[in-house]
Amino acid sequence: MVVNVERLYSRRAKKLRASEIRELLKITQLPGMISFAGGLPSPEAFPVDIIHKCIDRTFTKDIKNALQYGATEGLTQLRGVLAERMKEKKQINCESHDLFITSGSQQALSLVALCFLDPADTYLTTVPAYLGALQAFSAYEANCESIPMNSDGIDIDSLRRNLERLSRTGIHPKFIYTVPTFQNPSGETMSLHHRKELLKIASEYDFLIVEDDPYGELYFEGKPIPPIKAFDTKGRVIYTSTFSKILAPGFRLGWVIASKEILEKLILGKQATDLCTNVFSQYVAYEYVHGGYLDKQVETIRHLYKKKRDIMLSSIKKYFPKGIQWTVPRGGMFVWITLPRKIDTRIMFQKALAQKVAYVVGDAFYPDGMNYSSMRLNFSYSDNTNIEEGIKRLAEVIKQEMKTSYEQEPFVPEGV
Amino acid sequence: MVVNVERLYSRRAKKLRASEIRELLKITQLPGMISFAGGLPSPEAFPVDIIHKCIDRTFTKDIKNALQYGATEGLTQLRGVLAERMKEKKQINCESHDLFITSGSQQALSLVALCFLDPADTYLTTVPAYLGALQAFSAYEANCESIPMNSDGIDIDSLRRNLERLSRTGIHPKFIYTVPTFQNPSGETMSLHHRKELLKIASEYDFLIVEDDPYGELYFEGKPIPPIKAFDTKGRVIYTSTFSKILAPGFRLGWVIASKEILEKLILGKQATDLCTNVFSQYVAYEYVHGGYLDKQVETIRHLYKKKRDIMLSSIKKYFPKGIQWTVPRGGMFVWITLPRKIDTRIMFQKALAQKVAYVVGDAFYPDGMNYSSMRLNFSYSDNTNIEEGIKRLAEVIKQEMKTSYEQEPFVPEGV
Numbered sequence: 001m002v003v004n005v006e007r008l009y010s011r012r013a014k015k016l017r018a019s020e021i022r023e024l025l026k027i028t029q030l031p032g033m034i035s036f037a038g039g040l041p042s043p044e045a046f047p048v049d050i051i052h053k054c055i056d057r058t059f060t061k062d063i064k065n066a067l068q069y070g071a072t073e074g075l076t077q078l079r080g081v082l083a084e085r086m087k088e089k090k091q092i093n094c095e096s097h098d099l100f101i102t103s104g105s106q107q108a109l110s111l112v113a114l115c116f117l118d119p120a121d122t123y124l125t126t127v128p129a130y131l132g133a134l135q136a137f138s139a140y141e142a143n144c145e146s147i148p149m150n151s152d153g154i155d156i157d158s159l160r161r162n163l164e165r166l167s168r169t170g171i172h173p174k175f176i177y178t179v180p181t182f183q184n185p186s187g188e189t190m191s192l193h194h195r196k197e198l199l200k201i202a203s204e205y206d207f208l209i210v211e212d213d214p215y216g217e218l219y220f221e222g223k224p225i226p227p228i229k230a231f232d233t234k235g236r237v238i239y240t241s242t243f244s245k246i247l248a249p250g251f252r253l254g255w256v257i258a259s260k261e262i263l264e265k266l267i268l269g270k271q272a273t274d275l276c277t278n279v280f281s282q283y284v285a286y287e288y289v290h291g292g293y294l295d296k297q298v299e300t301i302r303h304l305y306k307k308k309r310d311i312m313l314s315s316i317k318k319y320f321p322k323g324i325q326w327t328v329p330r331g332g333m334f335v336w337i338t339l340p341r342k343i344d345t346r347i348m349f350q351k352a353l354a355q356k357v358a359y360v361v362g363d364a365f366y367p368d369g370m371n372y373s374s375m376r377l378n379f380s381y382s383d384n385t386n387i388e389e390g391i392k393r394l395a396e397v398i399k400q401e402m403k404t405s406y407e408q409e410p411f412v413p414e415g416v
Numbered sequence: 417m418v419v420n421v422e423r424l425y426s427r428r429a430k431k432l433r434a435s436e437i438r439e440l441l442k443i444t445q446l447p448g449m450i451s452f453a454g455g456l457p458s459p460e461a462f463p464v465d466i467i468h469k470c471i472d473r474t475f476t477k478d479i480k481n482a483l484q485y486g487a488t489e490g491l492t493q494l495r496g497v498l499a500e501r502m503k504e505k506k507q508i509n510c511e512s513h514d515l516f517i518t519s520g521s522q523q524a525l526s527l528v529a530l531c532f533l534d535p536a537d538t539y540l541t542t543v544p545a546y547l548g549a550l551q552a553f554s555a556y557e558a559n560c561e562s563i564p565m566n567s568d569g570i571d572i573d574s575l576r577r578n579l580e581r582l583s584r585t586g587i588h589p590k591f592i593y594t595v596p597t598f599q600n601p602s603g604e605t606m607s608l609h610h611r612k613e614l615l616k617i618a619s620e621y622d623f624l625i626v627e628d629d630p631y632g633e634l635y636f637e638g639k640p641i642p643p644i645k646a647f648d649t650k651g652r653v654i655y656t657s658t659f660s661k662i663l664a665p666g667f668r669l670g671w672v673i674a675s676k677e678i679l680e681k682l683i684l685g686k687q688a689t690d691l692c693t694n695v696f697s698q699y700v701a702y703e704y705v706h707g708g709y710l711d712k713q714v715e716t717i718r719h720l721y722k723k724k725r726d727i728m729l730s731s732i733k734k735y736f737p738k739g740i741q742w743t744v745p746r747g748g749m750f751v752w753i754t755l756p757r758k759i760d761t762r763i764m765f766q767k768a769l770a771q772k773v774a775y776v777v778g779d780a781f782y783p784d785g786m787n788y789s790s791m792r793l794n795f796s797y798s799d800n801t802n803i804e805e806g807i808k809r810l811a812e813v814i815k816q817e818m819k820t821s822y823e824q825e826p827f828v829p830e831g832v
Contacts, residue, residue, distance in 0.1 A: 001619045003652050005677055008590050008624060010556075013531035016684040043480040051483070052475055059468055061728040067467070067664035103519055103668075107690040114555070115429035132691065139530070139688040140426075174424050192487065205417045208424060237421050248483035250695035261421055268432040272555040274523040278694045279666035323483075 011119070012141055021131060021364045028358035034390035036377040037358040039184060039243050039333065040363070042308075044299045044383070047293065050396055051248065054287035060253045063396070064284065070279035072271040074101025074255070078286040084257055085289065090216070091230040092239065094257050100267055101277045105214055105254035108240040109136040109177075111269045112210055113356040115262075116174045117142040122166065124176040124207070126154050128365030129337070130184045132214065133177050144367040148206045153190025156197055163205050171373065175208035175238075180228060180330025182215040185365045185376035188214045189330060194229045202236055215332035217246050220306035222330060238266075243285055245333070246298050253282040305333065305380050306385060315388045319395035321402060333380040336362070338402025339398065344372045348397060357393040427535070428557055437780045438546060440765070441476060445775035450806035452775040452793040455663050455749065456792055458724075461717045463709065467664065470703035471700040478699065486695035488670070488687040489515025494702040497570060498671055501705065506632070507646040508655065510673050517684055517693045521630060523686070525552040525593075528626055530685045531678075532590045533558040538582065540592040540623075542570050544752070544781030544790070546600045549593050549628065560783040561589065569596055569606025579621050589756040591624035591654070598631040598741070598748025601781045601792035604744060609643045618652055624655045631748035633662050633714045636722035638746060644659050651675025654682075657685050661700055661749070666686035667697040723747065724803060728795040733805045733813035737818060749796040750818070755789045755814065758821045762788060764813060 006014075021057035028035040058066050073079070079096040086092040086099070098396055102108045109132065117123065119141035125133065126148040137144065148155045159176075166173065176198070180190035190198070202209050211228050235258065242254040256266060269275075290293055312335060316326055325338040337359075339345065345361045352358060362374025382390060419557040419779065420428075445452040452648045474482050489495070495512040502515070524546065533539065535557035543562040553560065561578055564571045575592075582589065592614070596606035606614070618625050618635065627644050645655035658670040672682060686692075704710055728751060731740055741754040753775075755761065761777045768774060778790025799804060 001622055001650070002621055003624070003650055003675070005624075005651075006674070007622075008532055009531065009681065010532055010534045010537070012534075013681050013685065016531075016688070017679075017682060018684060021686070040485060043484060046483045047482060048479055048483070055471060059464070063464055063734075064462060065666075067462045067464070067666040069456060069457060069665045110689045114426070115432075116424055116426055118426045118428075121426070132688075135688040141687065183570065206417055206420055206423075208421075210417070230546075234417070234419055235421075244485075245829070248696070249485045250481075250483040252575045252690065252692070252694045259419070259421070265429050265432060265433075268434060269429065269555065271435075271438070272432070272548075272551040273689070274519045274528045274668065276668070278668045278697060280518070280664070281694060281696065324777075 005202060012103070012139060015141065016139060019131070019135065020157040021360060027353060033358055033384045034381065034382055034393065035358040036195070036379070037392060038381055039378055040305060040381045041249060041333070042380050045304055046248050047297050049282065049295045050058050050297070052287065053283045054291065054293070055270065057287045059297055062176065066280045066283040068279065070282065072276050073267050074277060075279065075282040075286060077290070078282050081286060084245040086257060092257060093228045098258050098260070098263065099243070099255050100263060101188050101276050101282060102240070102254040102256055102270065103210060103274060104244060104249070105240045105242040105251040106132050106136065107270070108123065108256045109133050109210070109212070110139070111266045111273070112139040112175070113114060113137050113142070114239060114269045116208070117267045122173045125367070126171045128180050128185050128362060128371065129365070129367070130212065131364055134367055137177070144391050146367055146370070147176070147299055149183070149187060149188055152194045152307050153183070154178065154186055154194055154198060156194060158199070159201060163201070166229040167205070168308045173204070175210050176202065178209045178239045179212045181212070181213055181225065184215070184327055184332070185334050185360070186278055187329030187334045187335040188336070189225065192225050196231055199228055199231055199236065203234065206261055211237050211239045213239065213241045214245050218240065218302060218305055218333070219331035220302060220309060224331070231258060235262065236263060246294060246301065247285060247288055249262055251285065252278060253281055305328050308379045308384060309335070311384050311387045312377065312391060315391035315413065321399050322391070324398070335377045335379060337377060339373045339376045340402065341373050343373045343398070343401050346372060348401045351401065352397045355393045355397050357390045357397065359394070424686070431557065433556060435551065437776060443769060446728065449772050449774055450715070450798055450802045450809065451774040452798065453776050454797055455699070455794055457665060457749070457796045458720060458796050461720055462664050463713050466709045466713070468575050470707065473703045474696070474699040478676055480542070481605060484695065484730060486692045486698065488682050488692050491692060491695065491698040491702060493706070494698050496701060497705040499512070502673060503723060504585060509640045510671060512770050514676070514679065515671055515673045516647045516679060517698060518656070518659060518670040518686065519693050520665070520668045521628060521658040522548050522552065523655045524670055524672045525549050525626070525628070527534060527613045527682045527685045528654060529553050529556040529589070530682045532624070538587050538589045539645065540589045542579070542594050543783070544787065545783065546595055546628065547780060550783055553593070554602065555811070559796045562783055562786070563592070565602055565604055567604060568610045569604055570594065570614060571598070572598070575617060579617070583621070588621070589667050591626050592618065593626045593628065594781055595630070595735070596630045597629055597641065598634060598745055600748070601693060601750050601776070602752040603745030604752070605641065608641050610710070610794040611641065612647055612826045613659060615644055615647055615652065619650065627655045628651050629655065629657045630661050632657065633750070634672065634721055635747035636718060640747070645673060650774060651678065654678060660711060662717065663755070665705055668694060669697055669701050701781060724795045724800060726799050727794065727803045731807035732787040735808050737811065737815050739818070740814070747795055751793045751795060752817070753791045753793060756818065757789050759814070760788045761791045761815050764817045767817065768810060769811045771809045773806045773813065775810070
């Protein structure tokens with residue numbers, strides 16, 4: 001009998017669809033293409049020799065345990081040095097038992113979904129939002145409510161209005177998802193005041209805050225604002241970060257800081273999911289942090305990425321036509337571009353590809369698709385020469401598109 | 417406001433409970449303890465120097481890509497060499513695109529649950545069953561129906577009776593979970609005839625077979641029976657295996673072979689779960705298989721474990737009192753012991769610990785707890801001297817328990 005597999009899938013699986021964006025990213029790998037599309041760290045930034053040294057040390061010190069199964073919560077000594085670092089650099093009051101190791105912070109988000117989202121539950125996210133988080137949460141059939149961002153990181157008034165509206169219909173969101181520092185995709189940072197305000201509102205409406213902080217170490221100027229978790233005395237914030245941007249994404253290492261009871265649930269979820277995180281890589285990461293290499297390395301990355309950001313921003317200023325807005329990220333890996341409303345970056349995408357330059361359409365970062373005239377540009381991956389050349393190409397595509405779209409559709413004032 | 421976290425958990429999370437067994441395993445790590453409890457491969461078997469060589473080769477050849485994000489489906493060249501091996505050694509008709517890489521086979525089981533199990537769905541498993549599979553599936557709120565094993569690996573009559581009973585109440589199981597070769601925990605192997613029979617019945621009732629094959633390479637005698645997947649021409653079998661027993665569990669690498677459409681769903685599930693598997697470890701595993709080390713290594717492990725099994729079985733024969741049954745595994749890592757019905761291995765466990773020997777109570781491997789007089793013994797982890805000494809200790813504990821339990825409760829013939 002032929003397998004009737006459609007009948008056998010879970011409701012979850014029926015909803016899983018290939019992300020168009022991830023499919024498009026494959027095209028952007030073609031030779032000659034300058035891609036601002038991916039979210040990859042610069043390979044120039046990988047501390048190859050240091051990693052080799054940390055591996056050799058692991059072989060000398062404890063290789064048999066590094067190759068064996070490990071505890072679900074992660075390597076004790078790695079949790080220890082991370083907790084210390086979180087205390088010192090992030091002002092998060094935590095010990096090693098407040099923290100556990102995940103297979104990248106994507107797994108942390110997926111475990112949050114497993115442990116908090118029933119079908120038809122509601123969660124909030126600031127938008128535009130990180131694509132991977134939307135995927136992790138929608139895999140568990142939850143409803144998403146979008147809260148717009150502004151230059152303070154979140155539109156607090158809109159958040160309040162939405163919460164009141166939801167409350168009137170008996171909907172109590174489980175959590176809000178946010179990347180408060182150098183956000184992906186916008187590059188924006190939530191102000192100190194808004195961080196505290198968000199925590200107050202979360203307490204008022206009794207929902208959790210899922211704080212995703214992959215870019216916090218990559219600041220280019222000024223003193224970094226502490227994460228929301230630093231102000232959390234009630235266990236309301238689930239904080240997650242990753243080694244992907246400060247060591248190497250190929251090691252798939254992240255961590256979570258949360259209250260004791262939430263941590264226990266997430267760890268049980270992880271045990272059912274993959275038993276434990278790659279033990280060998282945890283040993284290498286321990287040697288890397290413990291050996292004091294991380295501090296030097298983030299310094300190197302900051303310099304490297306600041307230069308890349310500067311080149312991208314100055315090229316944008318130099319080549320882009322008038323009428324275009326962009327964010328000025330003080331860290332991280334992304335710039336967010338807002339084009340005139342007439343331009344649909346989805347349509348323009350193919351023309352950009354033809355000119356061998358790629359971006360991600362802004363639309364992809366909205367759960368329901370709401371924003372067709374924006375795009376995300378990544379500045380960490382391309383080398384310096386390519387950044388200028390790519391922006392130049394993109395500027396030409398935009399100019400052409402502005403010309404064509406205005407010619408085709410005459411301007412109609414809003415409200416008409 | 418204090419967080420009311422109970423209100424926020426998903427139904428799934430409310431059901432997640434710490435496994436007593438896994439907690440007990442921690443006690444078995446105490447110094448002086450001879451533990452037959454864990455399911456760990458022998459650290460003597462880790463090919464440390466070969467792994468170091470494979471790592472150095474990765475650094476020389478393609479280190480920047482090994483440290484970067486990778487494709488969700490896994491490293492192309494690793495999929496290639498694995499598919500070749502599966503064709504040659506397992507008679508599974510597959511190409512690299514029929515196979516994808518997971519973070520250990522535990523993740524494969526978890527992805528099967530994500531993609532096939534809605535709450536209250538039913539799956540089947542042979543019992544006693546691998547604990548981790550039960551955890552992976554129960555995390556998705558499914559109902560489990562137990563099918564007893566026999567020395568042919570599965571009680572086919574019971575399977576038919578159960579399917580008819582379920583069918584009468586309108587229940588159509590999504591899949592059956594089975595470890596047909598050197599099963600964990602029983603050590604039993606499903607006969608060729610029963611493999612084909614199971615496939616026939618699965619086709620008749622239109623459910624899938626989830627075939628977990630972590631131990632298939634570890635045969636000690638005779639020619640290994642091909643996996644059920646080798647006879648599957650309709651895409652009815654989801655086959656999974658792992659590097660944990662033939663390289664190192666610390667690398668967390670497994671793979672899945674399934675039909676194109678099922679593979680696509682599982683890969684989408686994985687993307688939402690953790691983006692991709694540890695890339696660096698995939699490169700190392702590729703060098704390991706491609707370099708021809710795997711064949712030599714499994715040969716070494718077979719010799720090592722056969723010796724350990726022989727010592728365990730001859731010690732059992734020598735020291736255990738009469739009235740006890742045990743399996744004679746032709747491969748793998750486990751022996752299953754059945755004691756007289758009067759003995760409750762859960763009660764005896766504390767007494768064994770006091771004598772510094774540990775096992776896993778048989779009860780743990782039954783979804784509803786059904787078997788109190790059995791136990792699982794692992795022979796791969798302990799060294800040879802400890803195996804004999806541990807069995808000697810265990811024999812004393814059993815003798816004492818038989819004496820006590822018979823003294824306390826006089827024998828009552830069945831049916832009275």
